[in-house]
Amino acid sequence: MRMTLRWYGPGFDSVTLEQIKQIPGVTGVITTLYDVPAGDEWTYDRVKGLKDIVEAAGLKIEGIESINIHDSIKIGTPDRDKYIDNYIKSLEAVGKNDIHMVCYNFMPVFDWTRTDLAKMRPDGSTVLAYDQKVVDTIDPQTFFNQTTDNSNGFVMPGWEPERLAHVHKLFDAYKDVTSDKLFDNLVYFLNAIGPVCEKYDIKMAIHPDDPAWPVFNLPRIITGKEAILKMLKAVDKPYNGITLCMGSLGTNLNNDLPDIIRSCKGRVHFAHIRNLHHFAPGVFEEAAHLSSDGSFDMYEAVKALHDIGFDGPARPDHGRTIWGEKCMPGYGLYDRALGAMYIQGLWEAIDKAEKRGV
Numbered sequence: 295m296r297m298t299l300r301w302y303g304p305g306f307d308s309v310t311l312e313q314i315k316q317i318p319g320v321t322g323v324i325t326t327l328y329d330v331p332a333g334d335e336w337t338y339d340r341v342k343g344l345k346d347i348v349e350a351a352g353l354k355i356e357g358i359e360s361i362n363i364h365d366s367i368k369i370g371t372p373d374r375d376k377y378i379d380n381y382i383k384s385l386e387a388v389g390k391n392d393i394h395m396v397c398y399n400f401m402p403v404f405d406w407t408r409t410d411l412a413k414m415r416p417d418g419s420t421v422l423a424y425d426q427k428v429v430d431t432i433d434p435q436t437f438f439n440q441t442t443d444n445s446n447g448f449v450m451p452g453w454e455p456e457r458l459a460h461v462h463k464l465f466d467a468y469k470d471v472t473s474d475k476l477f478d479n480l481v482y483f484l485n486a487i488g489p490v491c492e493k494y495d496i497k498m499a500i501h502p503d504d505p506a507w508p509v510f511n512l513p514r515i516i517t518g519k520e521a522i523l524k525m526l527k528a529v530d531k532p533y534n535g536i537t538l539c540m541g542s543l544g545t546n547l548n549n550d551l552p553d554i555i556r557s558c559k560g561r562v563h564f565a566h567i568r569n570l571h572h573f574a575p576g577v578f579e580e581a582a583h584l585s586s587d588g589s590f591d592m593y594e595a596v597k598a599l600h601d602i603g604f605d606g607p608a609r610p611d612h613g614r615t616i617w618g619e620k621c622m623p624g625y626g627l628y629d630r631a632l633g634a635m636y637i638q639g640l641w642e643a644i645d646k647a648e649k650r651g652v
């Protein structure tokens with residue numbers, strides 16, 4: 295496991311590379327060209343420019359999160375091949391820069407969905423939270439406006455205003471897209487990018503749907519063990535893997551995280567490590583990474599990653615907003631730094647116990 299932090303790039307993040315560099319054990323970042331709209335081609339020079347900035351701070355780009363997928367590819371419209379060609383060129387730009395992991399998601403319209411971006415906890419920290427009852431009573435456009443209005447002035451990942459300005463039109467474009475069709479479109483995409491992934495040894499790490507069930511009646515296909523194994527089998531090549539996102543899969547308490555990790559041995563290319571506190575099915579808030587602060591047994595999940603020999607990049611996923619920090623919801627420095635230390639502590643203990651045969 296290589297410990298990283300997500301960094302949104304110059305001008306988009308309240309956290310600096312110099313701060314990230316001071317977190318013990320964090321050797322790299324996961325980043326992106328945040329200003330390139332989904333569907334546009336990434337160039338070698340733009341990626342190189344970003345890489346130079348990261349390396350000048352003494353860090354390494356351990357992977358890209360995300361190169362977002364244009365809706366035409368997900369919907370399967372006739373112009374999808376043009377966007378797939380652009381995606382291939384983007385992968386080429388990444389591969390030629392010696393970057394070998396790309397995280398992406400295949401969720402229609404919205405990326406992750408939360409109903410509160412700053413829910414106050416008893417200790418005064420604020421966290422992202424979800425309540426299915428709220429989603430059930432709100433229309434998607436209002437929902438979108440609320441989410442973007444409450445993000446402290448930051449553009450939230452996957453919530454780009456240009457694309458989401460016309461949520462109704464997007465919903466309309468997806469009206470005939472069943473989950474089977476969405477799945478077929480994913481397989482089509484994965485097969486098409488296979489040669490470039492193999493040429494540059496790029497590992498594709500699909501991010502699970504968050505939450506792990508359909509929202510606003512949009513299909514969701516990466517929701518649990520069965521769905522993930524079906525996807526891995528449909529394109530049964532090492533480049534086709536997953537981002538093991540504990541917080542996303544863990545939205546559904548029927549998902550057994552250690553079991554999913556073990557059954558994806560060899561295909562976990564990236565790990566998002568975080569904890570949720572569940573109140574009832576479909577009602578949860580994000581918690582500190584420590585097991586006792588939420589509902590997950592973080593030791594068991596990290597142990598499963600260790601047991602499968604996971605050697606890819608990992609990052610603490612969303613953190614709480616604490617100590618008065620002004621930051622993008624979920625992406626402050628302080629709580630993610632605490633998370634990085636805790637996860638590395640678990641890893642060190644598991645690793646040493648195993649070596650000593652304990």
Ligand SMILES: O=C(O)[C@@H](O)[C@@H](O)[C@H](O)[C@H](O)CO
Pocket residue numbers: 359360397398399405406451452501504539566611624
């Ligand atoms: O919840 C988050 O902040 C991330 O885990 C996702 O936005 C993730 O980056 C995307 O789904 C991957 O494309």
Ligand SMILES: [Fe+2]
Pocket residue numbers: 501539540541542566611
């Ligand atoms: Fe995640």
